[in-house]
Amino acid sequence: MNMNRRETLKSLLLAPLAAGAAATAGCASGARVSWTELPREYSYGRTEAEQQRDRELFAESWFSEHELVTIAVLCDIILPSDHANGGALDAGLPDFVEFIVKDRENLKLPVRGGIAWLDSYAVNEFGADFVNIDEPQRLAICDRIAWTDVEDPVLRPGIRFFSLMRDLTLTGYYTTEQGLLDLGYQGNVANVWDGVPAEVLARHGLQYEPEWLDKCVDQSRRDIIATWDDEMNLTS
Amino acid sequence: MSSSEQYDAIVVGSGAGGGMATWRLAQAGLRVALVEAGPWYDPADDSQRTQFRYPWESPRRGASTRLRPFGDFNACIGGWELDGEPFTTAPDTDFMWWRARMLGGRTNHWGRISLRFGPLDFKRSDVDGLGDNWPIGYEDVKPYYDQVDKLIGVFGTNEGLPNDPDGYFLPPPKPRLHELYYIRGARKAGVPVYPSRLSILTKRINNDRGICVYCRQCSRACALHADFSSSMVLIYPAVATGRVDVFTNTMVRKVDTGADGRATGVSCIDRGNRRELRINGRSVVLAASACGSARILLNSISARHSSGLGNSSGHVGRYLHDSTGASRAAFLPELMDRDIYNEDGVGGMHVYTPWWLEGANLDFARGYHLEIGGGMGMPSYGFGFAANQYNEFLGQRVGGYGNGLRDDVRRFYGSRLSIACRGESVPQYGNYCELDPSVVDEWGIPVLRFNYRWTDQEINQARHMQDTMEELLEASGGILLGSKPGPERQYGLTQPGEIIHEVGTTRMGDDPATSVTNRYGQLHDADNVFVADAGTFVSQADKNPTWTILSLAWRTSDYIIEQMRQRNL
Ligand SMILES: Cc1cc2nc3c(=O)[nH]c(=O)nc-3n(C[C@H](O)[C@H](O)[C@H](O)COP(=O)(O)OP(=O)(O)OC[C@H]3O[C@@H](n4cnc5c(N)ncnc54)[C@H](O)[C@@H]3O)c2cc1C
Ligand code: SF4
Numbered sequence: 001m002n003m004n005r006r007e008t009l010k011s012l013l014l015a016p017l018a019a020g021a022a023a024t025a026g027c028a029s030g031a032r033v034s035w036t037e038l039p040r041e042y043s044y045g046r047t048e049a050e051q052q053r054d055r056e057l058f059a060e061s062w063f064s065e066h067e068l069v070t071i072a073v074l075c076d077i078i079l080p081s082d083h084a085n086g087g088a089l090d091a092g093l094p095d096f097v098e099f100i101v102k103d104r105e106n107l108k109l110p111v112r113g114g115i116a117w118l119d120s121y122a123v124n125e126f127g128a129d130f131v132n133i134d135e136p137q138r139l140a141i142c143d144r145i146a147w148t149d150v151e152d153p154v155l156r157p158g159i160r161f162f163s164l165m166r167d168l169t170l171t172g173y174y175t176t177e178q179g180l181l182d183l184g185y186q187g188n189v190a191n192v193w194d195g196v197p198a199e200v201l202a203r204h205g206l207q208y209e210p211e212w213l214d215k216c217v218d219q220s221r222r223d224i225i226a227t228w229d230d231e232m233n234l235t236s
Numbered sequence: 237m238s239s240s241e242q243y244d245a246i247v248v249g250s251g252a253g254g255g256m257a258t259w260r261l262a263q264a265g266l267r268v269a270l271v272e273a274g275p276w277y278d279p280a281d282d283s284q285r286t287q288f289r290y291p292w293e294s295p296r297r298g299a300s301t302r303l304r305p306f307g308d309f310n311a312c313i314g315g316w317e318l319d320g321e322p323f324t325t326a327p328d329t330d331f332m333w334w335r336a337r338m339l340g341g342r343t344n345h346w347g348r349i350s351l352r353f354g355p356l357d358f359k360r361s362d363v364d365g366l367g368d369n370w371p372i373g374y375e376d377v378k379p380y381y382d383q384v385d386k387l388i389g390v391f392g393t394n395e396g397l398p399n400d401p402d403g404y405f406l407p408p409p410k411p412r413l414h415e416l417y418y419i420r421g422a423r424k425a426g427v428p429v430y431p432s433r434l435s436i437l438t439k440r441i442n443n444d445r446g447i448c449v450y451c452r453q454c455s456r457a458c459a460l461h462a463d464f465s466s467s468m469v470l471i472y473p474a475v476a477t478g479r480v481d482v483f484t485n486t487m488v489r490k491v492d493t494g495a496d497g498r499a500t501g502v503s504c505i506d507r508g509n510r511r512e513l514r515i516n517g518r519s520v521v522l523a524a525s526a527c528g529s530a531r532i533l534l535n536s537i538s539a540r541h542s543s544g545l546g547n548s549s550g551h552v553g554r555y556l557h558d559s560t561g562a563s564r565a566a567f568l569p570e571l572m573d574r575d576i577y578n579e580d581g582v583g584g585m586h587v588y589t590p591w592w593l594e595g596a597n598l599d600f601a602r603g604y605h606l607e608i609g610g611g612m613g614m615p616s617y618g619f620g621f622a623a624n625q626y627n628e629f630l631g632q633r634v635g636g637y638g639n640g641l642r643d644d645v646r647r648f649y650g651s652r653l654s655i656a657c658r659g660e661s662v663p664q665y666g667n668y669c670e671l672d673p674s675v676v677d678e679w680g681i682p683v684l685r686f687n688y689r690w691t692d693q694e695i696n697q698a699r700h701m702q703d704t705m706e707e708l709l710e711a712s713g714g715i716l717l718g719s720k721p722g723p724e725r726q727y728g729l730t731q732p733g734e735i736i737h738e739v740g741t742t743r744m745g746d747d748p749a750t751s752v753t754n755r756y757g758q759l760h761d762a763d764n765v766f767v768a769d770a771g772t773f774v775s776q777a778d779k780n781p782t783w784t785i786l787s788l789a790w791r792t793s794d795y796i797i798e799q800m801r802q803r804n805l
Contacts, residue, residue, distance in 0.1 A: 044293045045286040047275075047313055050303055054295060078637045085642075099295050100617070147635040163622075163635065170620030170641060175291035175298070179615065182642055183649060186578040188290060188614050190449035193581050195410035200575050206416045215393045215431060217407035217438045222447055225440050228386070228404045232394055236439075 010037040010095065012069045014131050033072045035089035038096060057102050063112075066129070070115050071097050071165075073131050077142055078169040085182040088169050096172040097165075107164075114161025121158060194219050238514040239501075243269040243481075245796065246502055246517035248488045248532065251341025252782045253769035253789040254523030255466025259474040260793035261521075266800070268480045269515050270471070271504060273487040273524075274313055274337030277344060277467055279457035286311060287456040291616045298616030307616065311345040311457035313338040320678035324685040331686035332733035333527060339484060340467030341525065342736070343782070344457045348464060348584050349607070350390045350435040350783040352381045354399030356594070357660075357777035364601040366662045366693075370774040371746045371755040374401070380787035388464050388786070389441040392433030400590045400779075406439045408432065408586065409450070412579045414610035414653050415587045417568060421712025422589060427704075432588040435464035435783075445469070452613065454583025463583065486513060489681050490536040490545075491520050491765060497540040499765045505679045519764040519796060519805055522742075523789065526771040527556070527669050530741035531684050533752075534671050544671075546742065546752050546759040553670050555663040555740040556686070557776055560604065560694045561730035562721075564705040565654035566714025567626045574650050579612050591778050600696040603778045604659030606708070612650035620645055629715050653714050657701040660778040661694045663740050667732070688732040698727035737781050742771035757792040764805050768792050 011034030040058050063071070072094040081087035101107040119129045122141060126133040130141070144150070145158035146166075173179045195216075201207060227236045244266035247258045258270045279285050286309040291297045294308045301308060305315040314336040325331050336342040355374040361367050378401070384390075385404035394402035408431035411419060422429040436448050445468070446460030454463045461468040474480045485507040492514070494500045501516040522529035530553045536545035544552055591603030624644035627634045672685035702720055709716055721728035745751025748760035757772050759765045768789040770781045777784075799805040 038295070040295075042293065042295050043283075044289050044309070045282075045284045047303070049319070050301075053301075053303065057295075079641065080639060083639055083642070096295075096297070100297075100299065103296050103301070104299065142637055146637050147633050149633060149635075159635075162637075166623070166635070166637065166641070167621040170623050170645060171297065171615075171617055174615045174620045174645065175617065177290070177292065180290070183615065183646060184576040185612070185615065186576060187580040187612070188288060188451065188453075189578065190288075190451065191578055191580075193409055193450040193579070196413050196416065196579070197575070197577055200413065200577070201416075203575065204413065204416075204570065206413075206420070208410065208416070209419070212419075212431070213410065215408065216410045217391070222439050225442065226389070226406055232402050232404050234405070234407065 009034045011035070012065055012072065014069060014073070033069055033076070033089070035072055035094050036092040038092040038099075057099065060102050062102050062108065063098055066131075067112065067115050068094055068098065069131050070118065071111075073138070074165050075169045075172075077138065078166050079173055086178040088173055091173045091176040091178050093169055093172045097168050100168065100172070110161065110164055114157070114164065117157045117161060192219050192222070237511060239269065239516055241267070241269075241481075241516070243267050243515065243517040244800070245269070245519045245521055246271060246515055247521045247523060247768075248502060249273075249341060249522070249524035249528060249769065250339050250466060250471055251336070251523060251525060251769070252343050252466055252785040254521070255340065255343070255470035255474075256786050256789035257521045257523060257768045257793045258480060259470040260790055261796065262474040262477045262479045264793075264797045266479065266797070268474070269483060269517060270474075270480055271483045271486050271488055271502065271515065272339055273507065274339060274484065276482070276484050277313070277339040279311060279344070279468070280459040280461065285459055287453050287459050288451060291614065296617060299618070306345065306455065309453075309456050309616070311455065312336050312342065321683070322675060322677065323683050324672045324675055326685060326687040329686050329688050330731045331688045332731050333686070333738070334733070334736045335525070335528070339471060339482070340465045343464065343466040345455045346782060347780070348434040348436055348454050349780045350433050350464070351779035352401045352403060353377070353777045353779055353784050354401055356399045357775070357779065360602065360775050366601055368663075368745070368774055371744055376755075377784070377787050377791065380790045381783065383790060384783060384786045388435055388469055389437045390433055390435045390783070391431070391438045393431045395430055397590065399594060403433075405433070406437065406441070409438055409582055411586045412581050412611050413574075414568070414571060414650070415585070415608060417570065417712045418608050418653060418708070419587060421708055421710075425707050425711040427589055427708060428592050429587055429589050432585045434582060434584050436582045436584070437462045438582075444473070448582055450580055450582060452580035452583050483513075483515065487679055487681070488524065488532055489679070490532060491522075493536065493538050493540060493545065493762065495540075498762050507679075519766065521766045521768050521792070521796070522771075523768040526739050526741045526769050526773075527684055529767055529769055529771050530669055531671070533742065535682055541761065545765065546761045548761050549749050549752065551743065551750060551752050553668045553741050554665050555743050556667050556669050556688060556738060557661050557663045557740045558732050559735040559737040559776060559778070559780070560659035560661050560690075560697055561657060561735045562698050562701040562705070562728040563654060563656040564702065564709060564728075565652055565717045566709035566712070567629060567648075567717055568651050568653050568712065568714050569629070570713050571651035571653075573647050574612065576612060576649070580614075581611070585609060598700065600693050600700065601662060602660035602693075602697070604657045604697060604701060605778050606704070607656045607658065609654040609656065610650070610652055624648065626651070653709060653712055655705045655708060657705065658735060658737075658778060658780065659694070659697050659701065660776060662691065663775055664691065669741060686733070690726065690729060690732065695726050695729060698729035702727050737770075737776055739770035739773035739776040739781055742767045743774050744772040745774065756795040757788065758795070766792050766796060
């Protein structure tokens, strides 16, 4: 699966506060938030019961459009797309967050309540929902709730919520192809492990103990069928 | 419905014990019915394969679910809960019971740590005066360990340790970077460390199975059949003899017995169509897991066996015990900003520390070993959580947003070192499973109720584990994470059952008044019924149990073959 922005995009209006208007195309500012749509069909060794559960999860709608837009905007702030390896929206984060929150019951309330807290805070501070204030105002709020060492009882729920959204965004991103690329992950491929590369050992000032190394597998002989003598010594 | 055939042996359960019994009996020419409650399973079948999948192949990115508690890509069909098959616990008990429902049982996703018990492990009562000795000793089991090593394959090294015997090992893989830090730390602390012992093929052992290609995913089951699971290593070859009929999705209710008290077959239910099925046989080998087999025996009530089959002593279910466990982790600043390369290695640790204080003067009786974890694993759900929490140790702020987080994620990737301890508990008559008088599963089979509490012995051991882990993690250059659990949390001691090494429910012994089977796993009360799982263990060493289950199941099977040859069965 190759997810990048050229593929199907999902997009929602950054609707004005006039509630419920989100679906009314072309209204108000007309600003949209769009993201790569994630697949809804998966096949990876599931049992019948698991397939059934996933079908139900995909069919369930839990978030309102307003909530989804807010999630999208937050994910985008946390991991923006102005980067060679793409950002949260390129990696379909809103779809992922929607799915995982439905899947993990204990996330439902914190995310819903967190969004409501954020809106209430934004209304108090700047006169509109989080997605309907302007960008500098949004970032001003994020600056207040993004750091865990801030000890302000008023901000505490916001800090918790922002941490949760940061966790979900990063986990959702680093489990996509772009994320693995960004990380530089090299594994999950067939290979023959033959120890830590020499230059890495050198950099860490470490060495294999020679006696230990003597006991380890000689990878050039791995395909030769094992035989032993009666003293338990490998002879092949 | 009743099977038309009279099988030589009916094997119940297809995990470590059942797979071995099926393979050995079929190989010796017996006609075998293998009855397994779960479906057929082969990780090489693409519709069941979870190995070599990227995180995005799962909509939840590998997160755990109730149906896959160890993650969405884990091979186990089953877990801590099974729909329609509850168990209960007594009010003062927090027992956890992991059950698999699939061909191969829990060996499809187990950790592959394959340790022989040592000579002392069979005679612990002689050492510390607690509990009971096994009726057999290491010398009785050694030939079987030897055969199991050669048949199945296990890597490790011969170190000549007194209570961690040598074996017919394949050569181990080289340690990974975090393991080198651990080795250095252990050397500094004066604690021994050796290559681990895992049933993974680092070298070819025959032309039927593949060789490990180091994907670190043994818990997903190996499509190359390069690690041990009962299904791919024992059951497929057994089926290939043409002498085995496998009844999958078939749940055994009870062992049926005749007027003479001997078994005549098993009563089952077909989980697909909910029809009753009777399978007839000359002998029955129970290997439904220690508690699963105890449950079947307790449910096999007849006029002759009024408290359940094999239970004239009242010992079925008694002496249930699990390994102890505790764990701790540290952040290794020297592993920050790592070079990133493929260091997956095998699906488990490359190094470990066996118990090293035998005979020392301690306030608990028995030992534990250390399992080492860490490295640059494949991201899955949870990766990136608290991404820069270690900033706290570097005098930097935790949190934030924006592209800078990418640097944090990379900086701390693979910088964690963890230790898990696995120890020996002292078996107690008062820790047991029994039938719950008022609860049945969806098949109408009475379920188990657990009664289990740790004693001071295990709690003191956990305290020692915590001290050890702190010392070793710090000696390895680590900054300890989390807080050290104290007495209020029993020093982080895991719940009974949580380590998934539950054993002892049908223990072997020479005295029918205090044991369920004889030294061959044969019921004292019915000579054609055998137990081939960890139920027969008199005591579970600090070694993980499966290599011993396999060896004893082979031994029991040889005994059955011999008894049939002599026409005693
Ligand atoms: C995550 C994990 C990691 C582990 N790691 C290790 C390790 O590293 N080293 C180690 O030694 N051990 C390890 N173990 C433990 C190991 O898996 C077990 O010791 C071993 O599988 C037990 O084998 P068994 O034959 O007794 O039962 P199981 O493997 O549990 O198989 C029992 C089978 O019987 C079937 N069954 C149960 N009841 C019935 C019934 N009434 N009718 C029909 N069929 C029935 C079940 O469906 C199941 O397939 C681990 C376990 C887990 C879960
Ligand atoms: S680590 Fe090796 S044995 Fe384990 S699943 Fe991967 S290839 Fe198979």
